[in-house]
Amino acid sequence: MSISGLNTLKKGQHYTAKELDSFVSTTEAVVLSNNDNQLFTDPEREYKVTHEFNGFFEHSMEDAEKHFREKKAYVVEKV
Template sequence: MTQYRLSDVEVGKNYTAKELDSFVSTTDVVLVSNNENQLFNEPDREYKVVHSYAGFFEHSSDNGEKYYREKNVYVVEKV
């Protein structure tokens, strides 16, 4: 799927699942989808990027602390 080689996505634009697959395969990002673990099941299904964030908080089960991770996060929804 890396043949699409997306290095960036834009809020408000639509992308196919195979394009998003390429994006996460070549970029250090987090994708959050409204259809849970079904994001890559249908390669030609389209998704709209609805939000982006520069990072997120994560809870460590090891020590109970919360850490802010500076990693781009994109929220996508089925079109």
């Protein structure tokens, strides 16, 4: 898979941490991992996309309200 052309992730597919790093750096998206803060520590480690969402709710500190953000969010798990 070409790292430079990665502009979306597909549920069920495997990606290396290097590919996910490139994706996050160039795309307006959120990636959640079951690997805590170690997602990018091993560039060759593979992750599987288990869920894909079109947005999420977020609490705003500015107005103390919850707002829906239309932003792609993906859940990945270590393979």
